[in-house]
Each structure stands twice: as C-alpha cells, then as structure tokens.
Amino acid sequence: MELSSEDNNLTEKVLPPIEQESDVELETTVKKYLRGEGADLETLKDKKLKTQLASREKLYGKSAKTAAKIEKWLLPAEAGYLETDGLEKTWRVKQTDIANEVDLLSSRNQYDIVLPDFGPYKLDFTASGRHMIAGGRKGHLALVDMMSMNLIKEIQVKETVRDVAFLHNEQFFAAAQKKYAYIYGRDGTELHCLKERGPVSRLRFLKNHFLLASVNKSGQLHYQDVTYGGMVASIRTGKGRTDVMEVNPYNGVVALGHTGGTVTMWKPTSQAPLVQMQCHPGPVSSVAFHPNGHLMATSGKERKLKIWDLRKFEEVQTIHGFHAKTLSFSQKGLLAAGTGSFVQILGDSSGGSSSHNYSRYMNHSMVKGYQIEKLMFRPYEDVIGIGHSMGWSSILIPGSGEPNFDSWVANPFETSKQRREKEVHLLLDKLPPETIMLDPSKIGAMKPSRRKEKQSREEIEAEKEVAIEAAKSTELKKKTKGRNKPSKRTKKKKEMVENAKRTFPEQGHNNTASKKRRIGEDAAAELPASLKRFARKN
Amino acid sequence: MKIKTLSRSVDEYTRERSQDLQRVFHNFDPSLRPMEKAVEYKRALTAAKLEKIFARPFVGAMDGHRDGVSCMAKNPNYLKGIFSASMDGDIRLWDISSRRTVCQFPGHQGAVRGLTVSTDGNVLVSCGTDCTVRLWKVPRPTLEDSSVSSENFIEPAAEYVWKNAFWAVDHQFEGDLFATAGAQLEIWNHNRASPVQSFQWGTDSVISVRFNPGEPDILATSASDRSITIYDLRMSSAARRIIMMTKTNSIAWNPMEPMNLTAANEDGSCYSFDGRKMDEAKCVHKDHVSAVMDIDFSPTGREFVTGSYDRSVRIFPYNGGHSREIYHTKRMQRVFCVKYSCDATYVLSGSDDTNLRLWKAKASEQLGVILPREQKKHEYNEAVKNRYKHLPEVKRIVRHRHLPKPIYKALGIIRTVNDSKRRKEDRRRAHSAPGTIVTKPLRQRRIIKEVE
Numbered sequence: 001m002e003l004s005s006e007d008n009n010l011t012e013k014v015l016p017p018i019e020q021e022s023d024v025e026l027e028t029t030v031k032k033y034l035r036g037e038g039a040d041l042e043t044l045k046d047k048k049l050k051t052q053l054a055s056r057e058k059l060y061g062k063s064a065k066t067a068a069k070i071e072k073w074l075l076p077a078e079a080g081y082l083e084t085d086g087l088e089k090t091w092r093v094k095q096t097d098i099a100n101e102v103d104l105l106s107s108r109n110q111y112d113i114v115l116p117d118f119g120p121y122k123l124d125f126t127a128s129g130r131h132m133i134a135g136g137r138k139g140h141l142a143l144v145d146m147m148s149m150n151l152i153k154e155i156q157v158k159e160t161v162r163d164v165a166f167l168h169n170e171q172f173f174a175a176a177q178k179k180y181a182y183i184y185g186r187d188g189t190e191l192h193c194l195k196e197r198g199p200v201s202r203l204r205f206l207k208n209h210f211l212l213a214s215v216n217k218s219g220q221l222h223y224q225d226v227t228y229g230g231m232v233a234s235i236r237t238g239k240g241r242t243d244v245m246e247v248n249p250y251n252g253v254v255a256l257g258h259t260g261g262t263v264t265m266w267k268p269t270s271q272a273p274l275v276q277m278q279c280h281p282g283p284v285s286s287v288a289f290h291p292n293g294h295l296m297a298t299s300g301k302e303r304k305l306k307i308w309d310l311r312k313f314e315e316v317q318t319i320h321g322f323h324a325k326t327l328s329f330s331q332k333g334l335l336a337a338g339t340g341s342f343v344q345i346l347g348d349s350s351g352g353s354s355s356h357n358y359s360r361y362m363n364h365s366m367v368k369g370y371q372i373e374k375l376m377f378r379p380y381e382d383v384i385g386i387g388h389s390m391g392w393s394s395i396l397i398p399g400s401g402e403p404n405f406d407s408w409v410a411n412p413f414e415t416s417k418q419r420r421e422k423e424v425h426l427l428l429d430k431l432p433p434e435t436i437m438l439d440p441s442k443i444g445a446m447k448p449s450r451r452k453e454k455q456s457r458e459e460i461e462a463e464k465e466v467a468i469e470a471a472k473s474t475e476l477k478k479k480t481k482g483r484n485k486p487s488k489r490t491k492k493k494k495e496m497v498e499n500a501k502r503t504f505p506e507q508g509h510n511n512t513a514s515k516k517r518r519i520g521e522d523a524a525a526e527l528p529a530s531l532k533r534f535a536r537k538n
Numbered sequence: 539m540k541i542k543t544l545s546r547s548v549d550e551y552t553r554e555r556s557q558d559l560q561r562v563f564h565n566f567d568p569s570l571r572p573m574e575k576a577v578e579y580k581r582a583l584t585a586a587k588l589e590k591i592f593a594r595p596f597v598g599a600m601d602g603h604r605d606g607v608s609c610m611a612k613n614p615n616y617l618k619g620i621f622s623a624s625m626d627g628d629i630r631l632w633d634i635s636s637r638r639t640v641c642q643f644p645g646h647q648g649a650v651r652g653l654t655v656s657t658d659g660n661v662l663v664s665c666g667t668d669c670t671v672r673l674w675k676v677p678r679p680t681l682e683d684s685s686v687s688s689e690n691f692i693e694p695a696a697e698y699v700w701k702n703a704f705w706a707v708d709h710q711f712e713g714d715l716f717a718t719a720g721a722q723l724e725i726w727n728h729n730r731a732s733p734v735q736s737f738q739w740g741t742d743s744v745i746s747v748r749f750n751p752g753e754p755d756i757l758a759t760s761a762s763d764r765s766i767t768i769y770d771l772r773m774s775s776a777a778r779r780i781i782m783m784t785k786t787n788s789i790a791w792n793p794m795e796p797m798n799l800t801a802a803n804e805d806g807s808c809y810s811f812d813g814r815k816m817d818e819a820k821c822v823h824k825d826h827v828s829a830v831m832d833i834d835f836s837p838t839g840r841e842f843v844t845g846s847y848d849r850s851v852r853i854f855p856y857n858g859g860h861s862r863e864i865y866h867t868k869r870m871q872r873v874f875c876v877k878y879s880c881d882a883t884y885v886l887s888g889s890d891d892t893n894l895r896l897w898k899a900k901a902s903e904q905l906g907v908i909l910p911r912e913q914k915k916h917e918y919n920e921a922v923k924n925r926y927k928h929l930p931e932v933k934r935i936v937r938h939r940h941l942p943k944p945i946y947k948a949l950g951i952i953r954t955v956n957d958s959k960r961r962k963e964d965r966r967r968a969h970s971a972p973g974t975i976v977t978k979p980l981r982q983r984r985i986i987k988e989v990e
Contacts, residue, residue, distance in 0.1 A: 252572075292569055
C-alpha cells in the first residue's frame with residue numbers, strides 16, 4: 001500500500017495531459033461503480049454512528065476505484081466498432097463490406113436459414129447468447145447451439161405457435177400454441193401444459209423471479225412461478241386484446257402496449273397498472289426497453305418511433321418515417337427497428353447519459369419477399385437475429401454486444417457442471433414477486449418518517465372552530481311519530497358541539513401553572529419572617 | 539473504414555487440460571446485474587435462515603462431580619484444561635477435548651468457594667468455607683494424559699488455615715500475590731502462611747474479588763453491603779467505592795479495555811462501569827430475569843458471558859443493552875459459574891446439577907478446518923445479513939430464540955410492570971408543573987451513592 005502511494009506521488013509530479021484526461025474518464029467510471037450518492041453525514045449528531053458511516057463510505061470509495069481500474073486495465077476484450085472516414089456514412093456500409101473486413105469466425109455469424117414452409121419465425125436467446133430457440137408459425141420448434149451452429153433438437157407440434165421463450169437456461173423453453181402454452185424440455189419432450197392461461201399471444205420470462213408472464217387473447221395478464229407451478233397473479237387489464245408485451249430487465253415490470261395508444265406497466269402484486277402512458281395517437285405496435293432501465297422505445301402505426309425517459313416519463317426523441325413492427329435494444333444501447341424487409345439500426349450519437357440522440361447507424365434490407373417478424377440482438381455478440389417469414393437470418397452489427405461477460409452472471413462457455421451449479425444458485429437467489437417495483441433501489445431504504453409538527457395554539461384554535469362549525473351545521477334526521485320535539489333537537493345539537501370541543505384538550509394549562517408559581521412567589525414575599533420557612537421552595 | 543467485431547476464440551476462454559481449473563472472467567459492471575439490492579436482500583434472508591438451521595451450540599457435558607459446581611478457573615497457558623470445584627470440596631482438572639477428568643485435588647472439607655490459577659500456570663489456589671486456603675502444584679500436561687483413564691490425586695503443596703470462611707479468591711496478573719475475600723479483603727503471598735496485607739471497611743463480608751488485567755496492583759471487590767470497591771494495593775484504603783441498590787455477585791474486568799469493569803448484580807442486570815468514574819454506569823445490560831451469578835469476558839473484549847440463577851447462560855455484547863444469545867437446557871439447573879474459553883470459541887457453564895457444560899460461543903459456527911472458499915462464504919453471509927438486519931423479515935428471523943416457559947412468562951410480567959410504571963410516570967409528569975418530576979437515567983438510578 002505504501003509503495004503504491006509513493007509511486008502515485010512520483011507520477012503526480014510529471015503528469016502528461018493524456019494521463020489527466022484518463023483521470024477524468026476514471027472519475028466517470030468510479031461514479032458508475034459507486035451506485036448513487038453517498039450518505040449525508042453532516043446532519044448526524046451521533047458521533048459513533050458518524051465515524052462508523054464515514055469509514056464505510058471510505059471503503060465504498062476504495063472498492064469503486066479498484067473496480068474502475070479493473071475495467072480500464074484488466075478486462076480481456078474490447079468492444080466492436082464501425083468507423084468511417086471522410087464523406088462515407090456508416091449506414092451505407094453493407095453486410096458484404098463488413099464480411100470482407102472481418103475475421104473468419106465473425107463472418108460465420110452472417111447467414112440466412114431459409115425455411116419457407118413453416119411460416120414467420122419468432123426467436124429467443126438464452127441469457128448467455130449461446131442457445132437460440134426458433135418457433136415457426138406453422139408449428140416448427142428448433143433449438144440451436146449458436147456457437148457450433150448445431151441443431152440440438154427440432155420438433156413439429158402441428159399447431160400454430162405464436163411465441164417462444166426460454167426459461168432460466170437452455171434446458172427448458174415455453175411455446176405459446178393454438179389453445180394453450182406448453183413447456184418443453186431440451187430433448188423436445190412436452191413437460192407441462194399450462195391450461196389456466198388460455199390462448200396465449202406473448203410469453204416472456206422474468207429471470208430473477210422465475211416468473212413466466214404471458215398475455216392472452218382476452219387481454220389477461222398471467223404470472224406463474226415455474227419452480228413450483230403456482231399462478232402468482234392473473235390480472236384482467238380491462239384494455240382489450242393486445243400482443244405487445246415486453247419486460248423491463250432493470251426492474252422486472254411488464255409493459256403492455258394497447259390499441260388505444262397507451263402503454264401500461266404492471267407488477268404481479270397489484271390489480272391496477274403502475275403507470276399508464278399515452279404514447280401514440282394510434283395503436284402501439286412495439287415496445288422495447290434499454291438494459292439500464294431508463295429508456296423505452298415505442299413505435300406506433302402512425303409511422304413514428306418515440307424514445308421515452310422512464311425516470312420522468314417524458315418523451316426524449318421522436319423519429320419519423322417508418323412503421324417499426326418490431327424493436328429491440330442491444331446491450332450497448334443500439335436500437336434495432338424492423339419494418340417489412342428492412343432493418344434499421346439506430347445508435348446514440350451523444351455520449352452523455354442525460355441527453356439522447358438516436359440517429360441512423362446501419363441499415364440492412366433483406367430480399368423483397370421476406371417479412372420481418374422479430375428482431376433480437378444476441379447477448380455478448382455483435383450479432384442481431386432476424387426472424388422472418390421465410391426462416392431466420394443473422395447479420396453483424398459492430399459495437400452492439402457487451403465484450404466482457406462475467407462468468408457468474410452469464411457464461412457462453414459453460415460446461416454442464418457449471419450450468420447445474422448456476423441453476424442451484426439461481427434458485428437460491430430467486431426473488432419473491434413482491435420485490436418487483438418501479439424503483440428497485442428502494443429495497444432496504446428507510447421510509448421517511450412523517451413527524452407531525454406540534455401545532456401552535458392558533459392552529460389548534462382554528463381547528464377547533466372548524467370542528468364546532470361542522471358540528472353545528474350537521475343536519476339532523478327528521479324524526480316522525482312525535483319524536484321530533486324542538487327541545488330534543490336543541491339538546492342533541494348541544495351534545496354534538498360539546499363532543500367536538502372535547503376532542504381538543506384545554507389550552508389553559510401553561511397559564512395556570514405559571515400563575516400558580518407567581519402566586520407562590522408573591523406569597524413568600526408577603527409572609528412574616530417566622531413563617532418564611534413554610535413558603536414553597538422553587 | 540475501420541471495422542471490428544467481437545470474436546472470441548474458444549481456446550482463450552476454456553481450459554487447456556482437464557487437470558486445469560476452469561477459467562473465470564469477471565466484469566463488475568452494475569448494468570449486468572439488475573435488481574442487485576433485491577438479490578442481496580434475498581441472500582440476507584437465506585443467510586439468516588441458514589444460521590438458524592446450523593445453530594447447534596451445545597457441544598457436550600462433563601460429568602463427574604457429586605455436588606453442584608461452585609466455581610471454575612481457566613489456565614491461561616493451557617487451552618484444553620479447566621479447573622472446577624464443587625460444593626463438597628471436590629476439585630478437578632478436566633481435559634475439554636475428551637471431556638474427562640485428568641486429575642483430582644482432594645482435601646477441602648467443605649464447599650470450595652474460589653479457584654484461581656497463577657499467571658504462569660503452575661500454582662492452583664483454592665479457598666473454601668472450611669477457612670483454609672490451599673495451594674496446589676498443577677501437573678504438566680503430557681501427551682499420554684488424554685488417553686490414560688487413571689486419575690491422579692494430587693497432594694496440596696501448601697495449606698493455610700485462617701480465622702474465617704472464604705468467599706472468593708483471585709490471583710494477581712503479573713505477580714505472586716493473591717487476594718481472598720472473606721470477612722475482610724486479604725492479600726497473601728505464596729510463601730507466607732498469613733496475609734501480607736488486609737483491607738477492612740465496615741462489618742460486612744466481601745463476596746467477590748477480581749484483579750485488573752492491565753494494572754497489577756488494582757483490584758475490584760464487591761461486598762454484601764451492596765457496594766463495589768476498587769482497591770489499590772499501594773494505598774492503605776479503598777480508591778473508589780459505590781453503593782448500589784442490590785448486591786453484586788461477581789465482577790469482571792474487560793481484558794482489552796482494562797479500565798472498564800462489568801458487575802453482575804442480584805437484580806438480574808449487569809452494569810458496566812468505567813473504573814475511573816464510578817458515579818454512573820456506562821451501560822446497563824438487562825435480559826436475565828433472576829440474579830446473575832457469574833460473569834466472564836471474552837479475550838477479545840467484545841463480549842461477555844453471564845450465568846444466572848434463572849437456569850440460563852446469556853452472551854452480551856460489551857456495549858449493548860440486550861443479549862445476543864441465550865443458552866438453556868431442561869437439564870441445566872441454576873448456573874453458578876461461567877467461563878469464556880481463552881480462544882474465544884467456547885463458553886463453559888457450571889451449574890447446580892453437578893455438570894459442566896461446553897457450548898459454542900457462536901451457535902452456528904462451523905468448527906474444525908474451514909476451506910478458504912467456505913470462509914469467504916461465511917464472511918459474505920455475515921456481512922449481507924448485517925446490512926439488511928433492520929428489515930422486518932430478516933430481523934424477525936435473526937432475533938428469534940426459543941425461551942423456556944418460566945423465563946418467557948417472567949419476561950412478560952417484567953415488561954407489563956415496566957410499562958405500567960412508565961405510564962404512571964408519564965401521567966404524573968403530564969399533570970404536574972414541568973420540571974418538577976425528573977427521572978434519573980437507569981445508568982444512575984441503581985447507584986445509591988458514591989462514598990469516599
């Protein structure tokens with residue numbers, strides 16, 4: 001420790017300007033690792049608590065600095081990029097150009113799988129990006145290992161399949177079929193038939209909570225815990241049929257887009273939506289969430305794409321021009337929008353976290369007849385998977401994937417032993433459904449105590465007046481059959497006024513106490529000398 | 539045009555041979571980990587539940603005495619051994635790991651009231667109601683002792699008869715003086731048959747005595763006139779003295795902060811004092827429902843263990859008002875003496891039912907050799923539990939202890955009584971002139987006066 005501080009002293013003296021710049025960068029990353037503001041210690045009066053908290057804050061600062069340094073120096077991989085020089089624009093770069101410049105392993109990620117018989121395909125990737133499940137409308141389900149391009153299992157269920165979703169790992173996946181939703185194992189055996197939900201149009205899995213969320217044809221939202229199979233919540237949204245449903249990965253709330261142009265957000269423990277936002281004048285076609293949880297992209301049938309800030313629930317940006325049938329955010333914040341057979345990738349050109357400016361980054365147009373059904377970025381790779389009416393494809397988008405994965409979070413190179421251990425740890429860390437809330441950092445925080453200020457005498461008097469007025473002005477029920485005598489009525493009214501007065505304690509206490517003391521003092525002065533010892537001592 | 543895409547080669551990210559460890563990569567970015575606080579809360583809950591599952595504090599009982607165990611002494615040089623004495627004059631040295639008697643020291647005719655060991659571990663001093671003080675030579679422990687079942691009987695090295703029965707004895711930390719408590723406080727030397735020095739104050743007998751671990755000449759005593767006195771051997775009279783409302787059964791000095799002492803009182807609470815300023819207790823530790831009989835500090839100075847007449851053993855933090863842990867058994871009757879082991883891992887209690895019981899200081903601790911990964915997991919669990927221990931679900935689990943019915947009911951009655959007293963006090967204050975009714979804090983209330 002001492003040696004490093006000596007080193008710092010030496011280098012501080014001769015600091016080139018590049019070093020100074022990187023210090024500023026380090027500051028921003030340190031801020032990221034600090035996860036919010038420190039505690040305000042000035043307001044504390046308890047010295048012991050103050051010193052304890054101060055030492056803890058110091059420790060947090062140290063660990064944030066170390067994490068920032070690790071990010072700078074020790075991470076094995078660097079992010080991808082696409083930089084053009086001069087007049088060339090990034091969106092004019094075609095996939096064929098990229099294939100020429102890039103190494104063999106990456107160019108294997110560009111392909112088209114043509115399966116014209118089985119209808120538009122929906123895709124889902126596992127959290128590590130290693131496995132993919134593709135479901136064709138006409139009943140084709142295929143589980144693929146993306147790294148070796150190996151088809152693990154394909155089955156034909158002979159029914160319409162509307163959506164597919166992986167559960168916590170590649171061993172289980174769910175398919176929304178014609179009448180019910182089914183859960184299948186890795187080798188294609190049907191494990192469960194989820195009859196309670198009815199005909200499901202969208203399926204999504206909440207990883208931390210092990211909840212399978214789905215919305216069905218009558219607009220009902222169902223949450224089911226897949227570890228024991230119990231239905232945690234079934235909510236009647238009351239807004240009609242919709243098949244636009246997305247999960248916000250930051251806080252686990254489910255967003256539904258409705259035909260009236262509203263986007264509502266739901267959590268399993270309440271029957272009313274958390275938030276209702278009027279996003280578009282017409283129906284909402286698609287919703288997507290940025291991984292940091294602050295941005296939401298929605299697209300409507302009126303050919304507008306809107307970017308919303310979820311902390312203030314305000315619109316940040318509107319992009320005109322096309323009707324995006326499907327939207328997807330990548331891990332690095334690139335937004336993919338698909339319409340017809342055209343994919344447009346938008347990137348954030350402003351660096352700061354407060355301002356967002358999404359502009360064209362890349363384009364890709366597929367063969368004319370292909371209708372894009374679903375776009376999904378592959379985690380930890382610079383690849384986007386496109387499910388369309390003639391099969392599925394994959395193209396390269398440099399700079400979209402997170403370059404460094406954490407083995408304890410998602411490991412693309414997992415062995416079966418590691419997968420089993422991870423499953424056990426995931427189950428141990430399974431969150432109860434009550435922890436889903438708009439601001440997940442509120443857990444463990446203290447509720448601000450509502451300290452009732454002591455009311456002044458005037459305030460109490462005013463309240464008393466109000467209460468007496470209210471008591472006087474209440475209308476008594478008109479009684480019949482000779483019970484409505486005027487004397488009884490006045491008596492009752494007096495009683496009510498007395499009751500109202502009684503709730504306010506007498507204000508005269510202080511005066512009488514001080515009066516008493518003053519009397520005592522006067523008396524002591526007046527007493528003859530022999531009786532002075534009996535005067536009240538103060 | 540510059541293009542780079544992510545491409546990971548399998549060799550870089552997987553191991554070369556099956557003998558190698560699997561490769562692990564870290565990225566501490568918070569954006570990869572959504573809902574961190576909720577996951578931590580869940581882990582705190584799981585950690586609290588696991589702690590309760592693994593909480594098995596009772597290790598074993600040492601059986602052999604024929605009458606209630608009255609006092610114990612620990613040898614600072616030999617962790618495995620403990621001396622114990624009973625009400626019929628039987629003194630034994632136990633080997634804790636095998637829970638057997640190593641040797642016996644017969645000789646006392648009546649109850650043995652005090653036991654102490656000199657700092658070098660060679661001499662055992664015992665005193666009893668038969669008005670004698672006996673010095674014994676402690677046998678050196680050899681490797682054969684634990685396996686050999688034959689018990690040795692040791693003859694006393696010296697035997698001093700005096701005028702009155704003795705109630706307690708304690709040995710100086712870095713010298714060869716020891717103090718006995720009887721009708722007066724007497725200071726003895728190993729080689730002299732009569733006390734070297736004696737202190738007297740009033741006519742009441744001295745009940746317990748304890749030398750200060752930091753200053754070899756300072757000792758604290760408690761007498762049956764409800765007083766606690768601090769003596770300095772270099773002076774001829776008491777240095778400090780306070781009188782409390784109830785008598786103190788036992789005193790212990792904090793080994794890490796030698797100016798602080800804690801007194802185990804007859805009213806069920808323990809009072810921690812700063813030896814330099816005795817007019818106010820630093821902290822009142824309240825949880826026992828009956829008289830606290832004995833108290834001993836942990837060598838870390840952060841906790842102490844108390845044994846009480848209400849058949850329970852409690853462990854308190856040194857600065858906290860309530861106990862962290864309670865140990866009780868149906869078979870354990872009135873606890874007369876407790877000791878904290880010198881490695882801060884175990885707690886020993888000697889009780890009226892002639893048994894010495896060995897308990898773990900931390901009930902859910904894993905004993906034995908712990909692998910570094912296990913150690914890290916234990917530390918993580920401890921840390922995450924402490925971070926969320928104020929939340930109601932976690933607090934409910936961490937606080938939960940099963941209490942024996944008499945103690946549970948007695949605590950309920952005490953609570954009702956205290957609540958009604960407080961309510962009465964509040965009403966009296968509300969109906970009288972402000973400032974006339976002044977309540978002293980509990981730290982001062984139980985002390986009647988400081989006398990000098």
